[in-house]
Amino acid sequence: MVSIVLILTLAFVLAVPLGVWIYRVIEGKVFWIQKQEDWILKHLNIGDAPMSWKRYLTCVLMVSAISFVVLYILLLIDGYRWDLAFNTAISFVTNTNWQPVDPAFTLSWWVWAFGLVVQMFLSAAVGMSVVFALIRGFTHAQDGTVGNFWKDLTGSILYVLLPINAAAAILLGVYGTPMNLNETTPSALMDPVAVSVEGKILPDAQIENGQVYQDGQIIENARIVDQQLVPGGLMAAVEAAKQSGTNGGGLTAANSASPLENPNGWSNLIENVLVLLIPMALCFSFGCAVRNRKQGIALFLSMAVLFAIGLACCLGAEYSTMNMLGKESRFGIGSSSLWAVSTTAASSGSSNLSMNGLTPLGSLIPMILMQVGEVVFGGVGTGLIGMIGFVILTVFIAGLMVGRTPEFLSKKIEPAEMKNSVILCICAPVCILVGSAIGSLLPPSGLDAGAHGFSQILYAWSSMGANNGSAMSGFMADGMLMNILGGVLMAVARFVPLAGALAIAGSLSAKKQIPASAGTLATDTPLFSLLLVIIVLLIGALSFFPALALGPLAQFFG
Template sequence: MQASDWLQFALFLGLLTLITKPMGLYLMQVLDSNGRTWLDPVVRPVEKLTYKILGVDPQREQGWKQYTFSMLAFSLTGALFTYAILRLQHLLPWNPQDLPGLSHHLAFNTAVSFTTNTNWQSYGGEATLSYFSQVVGLTFHNFVSAAVGIGIAAALVRGISDRKTSFPTRSTVDRVFQPGETSSKTRSTVGNFWTDLVRVTYYLLLPVCVALAIFLVSQGMIQNFDAYTHAKTLEGAEQIITQGPMASQVAIKMLGTNGGGFVNANAAHPFENPTPLSNLIQMLSIFAIGSGLTYYLGRMVKNQGHGWAVWAAMMIMFVGGVLVCAHYEAAGNPIHQQLGITNVDRVFQPGHEDQTSSQTHPTGNMEGKEVRFGLFNSSLFATVTTAASCGAVNSMHDSFTPIGGLVPLFMMELGEVVIGGVGAGLYGMLVFVILAVFIAGLMVGRTPEYLGKKIQAKEVKLAMLTLLVLTLSILGFTAWASVSAWGVAGLNNAGPHGFSEMLYAYSSATANNGSAFAGLTANTPWYNTTLGIAMLIGRFLMIVPIMAIAGSLAAKQAVPAGPGTFPVNGATFTILLIGTVLLIGALNFLPALALGPIVEHFLMGQGQLF
């Protein structure tokens, strides 16, 4: 890494740190049904009208089962709505290219992809989807799927905390308590799904995206409904230049950690990512809400040190991933170096244009990278987007070196808890927090407690179920594809790199990331269907046990901290949390990684490529 790379990295981390607290404080206002924001004079009447149309009482709280059922019903309805639009887009308006409707398996894959906040794309956006499909079908999900994730995170935090929200009425439930517990009644609600959905969309996502879209237009991003431009190249061939409402979709694609590109090249395209400044702001917007939610966690549980400890654990793993990825991308391909291929910098001597001095150095791995951003910004973007469940790319991950490609792959396989998707990153990390506290309790020989609430067998089983769902989906589908004719037929590479392509695809789908190695032909009935199922598993079969944890913790009374209580702030907790995340990730996926990028790395070092 050069000095300019370190400067850019420090600038990114510094800006992210600065926006974390303000974002967290604003999330407190948004996720509190009686919270006051500066947008109230304009938005509050629209919010009340929305509740009236929906027939929703925003003050009526829900238990975890009601909250989960509302979320599932809303998501299923949205998926069916988008599936119909994609199948019938040739009959709908805003279709200047007269594009046909999507096949049933591609429409299923795409509808599920955007419903689950995955935004995996087995198609090229500019050549497949109409403006109507992009704006009404997909951008709608970019907003609501992000709002759903934030709502689930808030519900879990309410279950953990005693503060919950400021709703004036709360329900209670009778339950039988274990020995040592003293109350026969306790509150067990976790909020109201419809309130969270509406408030996050109206007060957070929409206003920020309007401002971000205006900024992106100022950088040169297009925003129109014009027909595609047909131009003649210098060679006399015809070139079709994409037009469309791009800035509005890119804004929520980044802020909501969706990642679905308007065009096939995604954030490597000059229309989707025009300048280095737009590149920086897009990376910051990917992390903004996820980072702010850690501060929200600290405020809600009345232990700000805990929020910062969780944030620190995320940042340490993120910084490590960036440095590893950037190092191996800068080191380049050893086969090139063995062949004597180097970069040559020619320096002209003033007044002696016919005399130059040359300096040579090993080539970095520039294959698949946009020269406007270079090696470090490509490595940073790849780590950001896979740490945050976004899926947007400004380079092709299939062209990374084996270890450089392992970093984004492993970030997804950790459950994308390093900042993670909006909401999903926090509730995923809190699963690891529960396991870390459980491990700490075992080490000191007492019942684990987390912020005053006892962690018992039920919570640990639900946490392990959540992680097993992720693991079984990724490894199960990858194993199936690797021994099936339909799976092997989609590969563009043989050997370990081909295996990495399949492993990456199902890791991306199950982790609801959406990025791809770009070397896999996935637009086939088998791939579209299995990837769609993996997305559903990764989103909803993980949310259900997490919501069950929220309900279980909400029904427990907090007990005062004692001398044996493990503190959940400070360096000791942060180190334990990092160790828990990395150890579980390595135990689950190291064998599969050894068959793919790790063995490819050693083969490349010996001069062998597939």
């Protein structure tokens, strides 16, 4: 429990000044950064004039499309099948980082360096840029602009993500995460292993004088394996980018449960803090940008309450049975449960445990956190975008209760904003439910029997439909259906909400600001935060309760 308190306290303490820094960088409040950005854009022959929301969206889609094509070609050159390359490329471009195969021995380091890691920065920076474009919808008055995408992208990468990643990579390297130029390093096994001609381990075999015996008989053609290949490379740098950008794609199949990616308690603390750091910080950036820090604190408190409820339920479920199944003894139940909640609340998808080993009620919490759209801190930028969508819905509902036209941050909320807010809030649930329905009709091989098998399907499609990337293991994820349909749903779940957010920003920025009156609903109070929490939970419960009843709840009661 001490580690949980330490991780959450450190994430909060660092998030407050980081939030102020992000605001100052993106909004051009730091003079020397502003000059450097202007110099970079001038020499790249890119205009720095404010854009309309449609032009901003065009730039977002163009960068993402080019990123997809380049990464897709790199993966094909490296030997991936076309459908697997399609899924993986979309996965990294959309900040999902779903990995249906073991990346340790299927990808070359040049693909990691020039393909995947580049997308870890770009996808996170795109999300951060769009959330500031949405914020400008509230702060701009009657100009119809939402900022310049290229300036936002440059600032996000050079002055936010790069410094955080450099510091984190150094710390992870100090605490034992590999940082070298070796793809793999041979290492002697403590005990040699006998394998058959087909490569299967012979569990009851004895090895004597270079011969393999089983039941007293010599096994012909059996091989003795006395070395293993240990993955290496720039692992500390990749880990930093994986966690700080809420990417989640690891270099090994075990992800952050691997003793290479996550060697000890200190590296676990650093990585878990990184998962939560920028999503938390953006709440305080929001308060600075709208010139009302109470608004940022109110959003943070709403997310924190939802996070605390999820963490308490997950800890209770795992500790009630002292369930160590699928958990690393280095971290124990507490740190593993915190990571499970953090990675699904913050849209990271990285994991220091096997999600398949959680108790039924323990697995229920990560599913719900993904299914509400990962707005409990959420991905870099996208979590705050989703929560602002819920805020607009809450303001509208509260406005109906008191008989007033809904307003938020001195802007009227009208049909255009409501329609796009609904799109923001229901896009992920629609993608998840469509994928789960088709996945249930055409299930992959290797699923467990009964309710747990359905939970595996529901979790996988929740992960792809919410741009998370984590999964319950134990089934064949590299299938044609999951690769193609999963790739399409990941793209829809990413770009439809971004388009909706930018449409809201464009609509709001063209409106004049309205002075607050005695009848204006206060949106920076604990009462509004509580109402916001209730709306988020209601939409999640109404959308997914029947599916959850067939999966983790049926497994629990059965």
